[in-house]
Amino acid sequence: MRPGCVWCGRRFQPQISLADLLRWAPLPQPQVCVACAQRLKPITGPRCPACGRAQATATICYDCERWGDDFVNHAVFPYNSDLKAYMQQYKFQGDYRLREVMQPILRRALAREVYDVLVPIPVAAETWRTRGFNQVTAWLTDQPYQQALVVREATKSRPQSSKTRQERLRAQQPFQLAPNAAMVLQNQRVLLLDDVYTTGRTIRHAAQQIYLGGAETVTSLTLAR
Amino acid sequence: MGDATLWFGRRLPVPGPATQPGKPALVAHHQQWRCQRCQQVVPPGDELPEHVPYCRQCLNLGRLTAHTKLYTITEPNRFSRVVDGGLTWQGHLSDHQQRAAQELLQRVRHQESQLLWAVTGAGKTEIVYPALAWALAQGWRVAWASPRVDVCLELAPRLARDFAAIPQAVLYGGQPVPYAYRQLTICTTHQLLRFEHAFDLVIVDEVDAFPLAMNPLLLGAIDRAQKPQGCRLLLTATPDRQLQRLVAHHQLAVTYLPLRYHGYLLPPLTVQLAWRWREQLTRGKLPAALMRRVRRYHHQQQCFLLFVPHVADLAPVVQVLRRLGLTDGTTVHAQDPDRQAKVQRMRDGDLTYLVTTTILERGVTFPNVMVLILGGDDPVFSTAALVQIAGRVGRHRDHPRGDVVSYCQSQTLTVRRAQRMIVQLNRRGRQLGGRP
Numbered sequence: 001m002r003p004g005c006v007w008c009g010r011r012f013q014p015q016i017s018l019a020d021l022l023r024w025a026p027l028p029q030p031q032v033c034v035a036c037a038q039r040l041k042p043i044t045g046p047r048c049p050a051c052g053r054a055q056a057t058a059t060i061c062y063d064c065e066r067w068g069d070d071f072v073n074h075a076v077f078p079y080n081s082d083l084k085a086y087m088q089q090y091k092f093q094g095d096y097r098l099r100e101v102m103q104p105i106l107r108r109a110l111a112r113e114v115y116d117v118l119v120p121i122p123v124a125a126e127t128w129r130t131r132g133f134n135q136v137t138a139w140l141t142d143q144p145y146q147q148a149l150v151v152r153e154a155t156k157s158r159p160q161s162s163k164t165r166q167e168r169l170r171a172q173q174p175f176q177l178a179p180n181a182a183m184v185l186q187n188q189r190v191l192l193l194d195d196v197y198t199t200g201r202t203i204r205h206a207a208q209q210i211y212l213g214g215a216e217t218v219t220s221l222t223l224a225r
Numbered sequence: 226m227g228d229a230t231l232w233f234g235r236r237l238p239v240p241g242p243a244t245q246p247g248k249p250a251l252v253a254h255h256q257q258w259r260c261q262r263c264q265q266v267v268p269p270g271d272e273l274p275e276h277v278p279y280c281r282q283c284l285n286l287g288r289l290t291a292h293t294k295l296y297t298i299t300e301p302n303r304f305s306r307v308v309d310g311g312l313t314w315q316g317h318l319s320d321h322q323q324r325a326a327q328e329l330l331q332r333v334r335h336q337e338s339q340l341l342w343a344v345t346g347a348g349k350t351e352i353v354y355p356a357l358a359w360a361l362a363q364g365w366r367v368a369w370a371s372p373r374v375d376v377c378l379e380l381a382p383r384l385a386r387d388f389a390a391i392p393q394a395v396l397y398g399g400q401p402v403p404y405a406y407r408q409l410t411i412c413t414t415h416q417l418l419r420f421e422h423a424f425d426l427v428i429v430d431e432v433d434a435f436p437l438a439m440n441p442l443l444l445g446a447i448d449r450a451q452k453p454q455g456c457r458l459l460l461t462a463t464p465d466r467q468l469q470r471l472v473a474h475h476q477l478a479v480t481y482l483p484l485r486y487h488g489y490l491l492p493p494l495t496v497q498l499a500w501r502w503r504e505q506l507t508r509g510k511l512p513a514a515l516m517r518r519v520r521r522y523h524h525q526q527q528c529f530l531l532f533v534p535h536v537a538d539l540a541p542v543v544q545v546l547r548r549l550g551l552t553d554g555t556t557v558h559a560q561d562p563d564r565q566a567k568v569q570r571m572r573d574g575d576l577t578y579l580v581t582t583t584i585l586e587r588g589v590t591f592p593n594v595m596v597l598i599l600g601g602d603d604p605v606f607s608t609a610a611l612v613q614i615a616g617r618v619g620r621h622r623d624h625p626r627g628d629v630v631s632y633c634q635s636q637t638l639t640v641r642r643a644q645r646m647i648v649q650l651n652r653r654g655r656q657l658g659g660r661p
Binding site for chain 2: 089094
């Protein structure tokens, strides 16, 4: 018997189109039911060209103006209540199976990006011990990536998600380059990958370090903004 | 981790003072992993990197992996004795209620598990009070569990008032106060998963309600939370067929109370055929008989509830009613943020009707309503649901009668069974002197 939807657990019949039948390939085996797939609505309309936030106009948003740099981030989903519910179960309750919801989506999103080296944001050793996985690399299926960054020891006092905007902006540099990182980063176009872009502080800390490693350009992709 | 009482009769994934050695949370059994908290098999593939299995069934209570250990302290029943069981309720039981209450008490004394099958509006909660007071006076630890959080939230203040001398804890997902060790625990059945051999008496309110009915995870939770020598008391107005079979085979003791507290019989369920009502609805029409009845209620200023099978049916139905000139009503469904407020406005008389789904089938009391069911033959209306819905009518002493009309496309087995259950209960009720 087919297992149910990996997110809501309900049994469902996958929708098969005529095109799927005519393609002469194995039929698609979606992990997620139609109702859950509809909960996830990607950003399609106008967005901020700097941070990727969905908004009414395609002009630089106020938060990015305050940063005053030319960093570019792309985001797949708006960080709404459905995404929050997903991240809550996946990251904070540690439901590793839920990575399968995002794997195909992220595969398509990464195919749209232009880059040479993919660098996921690392998790602290302490987080790794309690959560048991890195929530970002778990979304990758067979895309090659370089773990060029590591979290400095004893910098992570409490989770970013529990801080206010001001506290987050004041945060210290949490990352450092991995020992052999300069070799893989030299003159490369690097794409950083993270789960949620909130203030942009984390991703900019990471970008700083990647530039120090000799990268040519650094951009980023996040699941949500 | 100072307070050892947190581990009394519970299983927690952190060690505490004086806890017994931890037991693995997931145990391999016939090449399958089984979670020791919810007793469910972990399907292959539910694992962390490096093939560490984890249980997704009870993930909401905190993740358990094959590396986790569960710690417990055997329930010591460390409570100060309250001689009379702390019952401060001043009310009065009718003769029938009194007889049922004594029956319950006798069986609880003998630690016998039992079912109280009392019609909707019989005053089940109060009937349990004497038995509960006796159990508490013995120093028993008692859980009052229900599959529905609404029931727990409604019950908690009543029990706090009626058993003022007994320390109580209320547990449900997202509760604002942390867990505390108390003699009387009011909780959702999910919360029982955290307990092990803790309770001498488990009272399960609305046993047949979703999601408990036929749910092996929650049924197992009740088994584990109860002490091996403990007993349980199941309360319902509409036992499912499995429970009825246990009763018929004398495997479960039963106390019937087929009469409401005011002594009137249940209103019978009437069926009216409404051919292709859903197609009519898409054309902006309701069955003619339903429209006539609704107009009459409107004319008489009579409040009513209109049940529909699905959330998607709410908007078109209320649109038709509004067009008929019935503007002082609204819709309620499970995800409605104003659910409580709307129900309260209906109670206060601000609204004359509610169009609703099965969420209002139990646990709500309006003093004087009529009930209409559109599409009573839809599979979402189980036999139990129909009997419960019919039980919304005539709950008040001053308005003991009323209409329950189901508009169906065809007669179905579930509708017939519901009618039969009401007829049977009324037959027993008449023997006790019930008035129609």
